[in-house]
Amino acid sequence: MEKALPSKEKPTLVVLIGPTGVGKTEISIRLAQLFHTDIISADSRQLYADLKIGTAAPTEEQLAMVKHYFVGNLKLEDYYSAAQFESEVIALLNTLFEEKKVAIMTGGSMMYIDAVCKGIDDIPNIPDDIRTMIKQRYVDEGLESLCAELKLRDSEYYRQVDLKNPKRVIHALEICYTTGSTYSSLRTRPNKERSFDILKIGLTRPREELYERINQRVDTMMQQGLLDEVRRVYPYRTSNSLNTVGYKELFNYLDGTWTLPFAVEKIKQNSRIYSRKQMTWYKKDDSIRWFHPEKDQKEVVDYISSIIFQKNSI
RNA sequence: GGUGCCUUAGCUCAGGUGGUAGAGCAUCGGACUGAAAAUCCGUGUGUCCUUGGUUCGACUCCAAGAGGCACCA
Numbered sequence: 125m126e127k128a129l130p131s132k133e134k135p136t137l138v139v140l141i142g143p144t145g146v147g148k149t150e151i152s153i154r155l156a157q158l159f160h161t162d163i164i165s166a167d168s169r170q171l172y173a174d175l176k177i178g179t180a181a182p183t184e185e186q187l188a189m190v191k192h193y194f195v196g197n198l199k200l201e202d203y204y205s206a207a208q209f210e211s212e213v214i215a216l217l218n219t220l221f222e223e224k225k226v227a228i229m230t231g232g233s234m235m236y237i238d239a240v241c242k243g244i245d246d247i248p249n250i251p252d253d254i255r256t257m258i259k260q261r262y263v264d265e266g267l268e269s270l271c272a273e274l275k276l277r278d279s280e281y282y283r284q285v286d287l288k289n290p291k292r293v294i295h296a297l298e299i300c301y302t303t304g305s306t307y308s309s310l311r312t313r314p315n316k317e318r319s320f321d322i323l324k325i326g327l328t329r330p331r332e333e334l335y336e337r338i339n340q341r342v343d344t345m346m347q348q349g350l351l352d353e354v355r356r357v358y359p360y361r362t363s364n365s366l367n368t369v370g371y372k373e374l375f376n377y378l379d380g381t382w383t384l385p386f387a388v389e390k391i392k393q394n395s396r397i398y399s400r401k402q403m404t405w406y407k408k409d410d411s412i413r414w415f416h417p418e419k420d421q422k423e424v425v426d427y428i429s430s431i432i433f434q435k436n437s438i
Numbered sequence: 439g440g441u442g443c444c445u446u447a448g449c450u451c452a453g454g455u456g457g458u459a460g461a462g463c464a465u466c467g468g469a470c471u472g473a474a475a476a477u478c479c480g481u482g483u484g485u486c487c488u489u490g491g492u493u494c495g496a497c498u499c500c501a502a503g504a505g506g507c508a509c510c511a
Contacts, residue, residue, distance in 0.1 A: 144475075169475055179475080205472035235474050244471050286469070289478040299472095311471070364473045371475095393464080398475050404468065 135221040135320045136432055139237060140230035141406065142327030143399035145338040147417035149182055151327065151424065152230040153190050158425060159226045159432075162191040164213055166231030166240070168206075169368050171198045177345050177353045178370035200360040207247070210239035214318075221320060226432060234405040241324075243316025247307075250298045258297050262290060270297055278306035323431055325424060326412040328403070338395045345370065346388060354378065369394045 138159075140152050156163050165171075170181040173196040182192055193216060198204060213229070220227050229240065238244075262270055270293050275282045277300045285292045296307040303310065329337070354374040360366055361375050370391050377387040406412060415424045 167475085168473090203473080206474070207472045210472095233474065235471070235476095239471075242471090247472065249472075286478055289470085291473075291477045292470080295472075313471070364476075367473075367476060369475045394475080400466085401468095401475090405470085 134435075135225050135227070136435070137217065137240075137318075137320050137322050138226060138228045138428055139241065139322055139324045140228060140327065141232070141234075141237060141324065141412065142417070143334060143402040144232050144395060145180075145341050145399060146327045146329055146334060147337075148230050148232070148327055149180070149186065151417055151421070152228055153182075153186055154421075155425070155428070156190040156228050159228070159428070161224050161226045161228060162193065162220060164216065164227060164229040165192055165194045166209070166213075166229050166233050166236040167194075168204070168209075168233040168236060169365065170195050170231070171204060172200055172202075172365050173197065174200055174353070174357050175365070175368070175371070177348050177350045178368065180341065180345070198365070200357060200363050200365045202365070206233075206235045206239040207244050209236045210244050213240045217320060226428075227320075232402055234402060241318075241322050243314055245310055245312055245314070247299060247310050248302055250302050254298055254301050258294050258301070262294055267293060270294065273297060274300075278308055280308040281306065281311070284308070321435075322411075323428065324409065324412040325428070326406060326414040327417045328414055329416060334399060335396055338399060339392045342370075342388060342392045342395060350374065351377075351384075369398055 138155065140148055140155070142148050152163050165182075167179065167181075169175055169179045171194055172179075175181070176196070181195055186192075187195065194209070194213075217227060229237070231237065258270070267288075267290050270290075271282070271287050274285070274293055274296055278296060281296050285296060287293065299305075299307040299310065328334075350370065351374060354371055355378065357366060357371065358375065358378060361371075366372070366375075373382070373387040373390040373394065376382040376390075377384050382390070413427060415427075
């Protein structure tokens with residue numbers, strides 16, 4: 125039931141998670157100021173410089189208050205992955221923890237957070253030509269053909285994958301081609317040792333309250349000029365960075381297939397769905413301690429303090 | 439005022455010689471280790487508008503009523 129007490133000498137990574145729109149950004153800043161530390165953003169879309177409004181990235185003022193990492197430093201066409209995030213964050217933490225006892229990581233990208241907390245397998249990057257080739261074969265021959273090939277090349281993974289999910293099947297084949305080995309042999313799922321303790325704080329609200337905030341936030345984004353932001357990035361619309369709630373819907377409006385009010389409704393709806401998928405992911409993680417972002421403000425601080433104080437005073 | 443058509447799941451609609459009903463979307467649930475705000479999977483009990491009649495049995499047929507749409511006056 126009780127987790128092992130944090131070791132006395134290790135620094136602490138406070139991981140602040142919760143569904144989109146719950147209010148992570150504000151609290152993360154307050155905590156960072158309180159504990160005199162920096163914020164690592166774990167958000168696969170706030171990484172991009174040109175997606176400020178639609179991703180509800182921290183504002184200029186907020187960025188000025190606390191040092192943030194991994195916000196707004198990629199170009200729309202840049203490739204990025206959870207594995208890259210893992211290694212860059214670990215490297216950064218090694219530096220940060222030379223000076224500080226605490227760091228804060230916050231964001232909604234569940235896989236990025238798991239990559240940092242649990243680690244991710246070492247798998248070589250896929251060369252562009254292989255990626256293109258398999259993608260083309262998917263278009264030409266269809267998923268079934270790729271599944272048949274996966275069965276031959278990696279029968280073990282074939283038995284585990286969701287054969288209806290093209291991304292998974294394609295990725296497995298990419299790895300087979302790139303490494304000459306099987307994907308399953310590389311999926312060792314190590315629980316990587318970290319040189320720091322992890323303290324997971326979950327923020328949540330009753331669903332109605334969350335939905336209400338999400339809907340309002342979308343209206344606010346529109347008032348702040350989301351549509352102009354979307355127009356500006358339109359030329360890059362096929363980039364993965366723009367396969368994103370808030371952008372893909374408005375592309376449909378700009379293309380004339382949806383009306384503006386319908387597109388805005390869809391942004392709200394897809395944001396709500398996203399928040400639910402995040403909650404589904406978090407349900408499996410019983411190391412998360414849950415709080416209400418407004419009602420439990422004091423409790424959050426007390427909880428973190430008690431853990432850190434305990435460590436550094438014993 | 440007359441004639442015709444419509445009224446079925448939150449929404450748009452399908453359906454049946456009379457044996458209490460089904461699709462898409464929404465909702466909700468789930469999977470998920472290199473594109474993850476992605477990708478994928480699962481999930482449908484609702485006075486079949488109301489009342490009365492025929493019938494062993496009506497959402498289905500008949501009548502009246504209510505609401506909607508179209509056309510004619």
